[in-house]
Amino acid sequence: MPSDSAEYTRKKAFFERTLTIYGRKPALEALRDSKLQCQTLHLAESNRSGGIIAELTRAANERGIPVQFHNRQALSRISRNGKQDQGVALDILCPAFRSLQTYLEELPTLRQQRILALDGISNPQNLGMLLRSATAGNIDAVLWSRKGNAALGPLVTKASAGTLYRAPLVTCDSLAAALQQLRQSGVDICSLRADASQSLFDHQPQSHVAYVLGNETDGVSSEVNALATTGLCIPMNNAVESLNVAVTASLIAFAQHFQAGR
């Protein structure tokens, strides 16, 4: 029935834009940040009332945010981190988050896209810093796979200086499968690698482009390199072998600014 289908689409859009954070202090900070669209506060029934739990409930009530109580096991499922959630989880609406499926559907209508694709960014500080620069610079989508990259936990939020909630994040399960789909949709796949002969600074993309950033130690995986249409390097002085991955991401994010400024 059409109404069921509309309801499904609405729910899907809601879920793919919802980030669930956990922990007492992070949840309280988020509830007190009026710029954030907090959806639902989830509490374990086993939490002792009073103290910070009372503060959390008060902060939610003041903003008219619903509070739901769950048994410990159900809360673990919501937070996805029962060991560190401290009996508290909070759903936050992130307007620029979307699933790969949604992004692929939108792609034909979008102007030339600049995508950062993350192939094993394991350090949460690097991931947070990268999201901060991508959100500030000219990046239309950060393709983040659940598998292989650091989880979107408190360390990432902190290193992102809170910009994670505004980041243009496209979520998928496996990066290689996602890049295959993007390639079929006309996206050039550029792999950042030290042994490439073409410089990032000379590269002028003619279509949608995804820049793949690899793991801090091992670089881009061979599986993903096999999918790449182009390899790009960053020329370096003084025999420096590589840059921090968040720095590389930032150079890509701000490349157009420099070029426009000439």
Place this chain on the structure above:
Amino acid sequence: MPSDSAEYTRKKAFFERTLTIYGRKPALEALRDSKLQCQTLHLAESNRSGGIIAELTRAANERGIPVQFHNRQALSRISRNGKQDQGVALDILCPAFRSLQTYLEELPTLRQQRILALDGISNPQNLGMLLRSATAGNIDAVLWSRKGNAALGPLVTKASAGTLYRAPLVTCDSLAAALQQLRQSGVDICSLRADASQSLFDHQPQSHVAYVLGNETDGVSSEVNALATTGLCIPMNNAVESLNVAVTASLIAFAQHFQAGR
């Protein structure tokens, strides 16, 4: 006497290019890195022989590096960190280090210089990352004051991915006094600050230029801002207020690459 003066100049050049690192593992790693010019291994007489101390001595002997023994107090003076030196210090020659005095003397003979000046970079990881990007990119000097910035300890070395030893570091005591001297020598002082109206990306320096990067929380200090000839901002999307300071440094370090690539 001329020979005394020549001796003094030689010693001065040696000392300003020597970085003394400390700690057993960091010293052993450095001794085993054939690319590093290790000068002298300093050991506390109180160290028990055997174990890693024997390994250190063996590694130094194999490379013909002199080993000196000191009482605990003297070793603390050499390492400048008696609490964490573990009775081990190592002098490393860093060919691109120099004092502000030496740099000011060389300045009239140098091509247009691009300097990064550090006004309170307190996080060792940021400092290390910044040095890595500066060494890899187009930066002629990183002006680092002993006062106000993180010390050049093991966390900085690690975050620099070992590039600290090759960094073009200019050392001084106080940044404000150093910038005053640079300004008198014809260096433009550009302060990176969010409230500036001119964009970094539109700025084309006509002479030597020092870009001042401020503290992670407080930005450039008012004392240093008062010395600046120009304020520069980085335009950002999505209401992001600032970038990580090492990212800002990296954009400056690679600006010319982008511009040349067009």
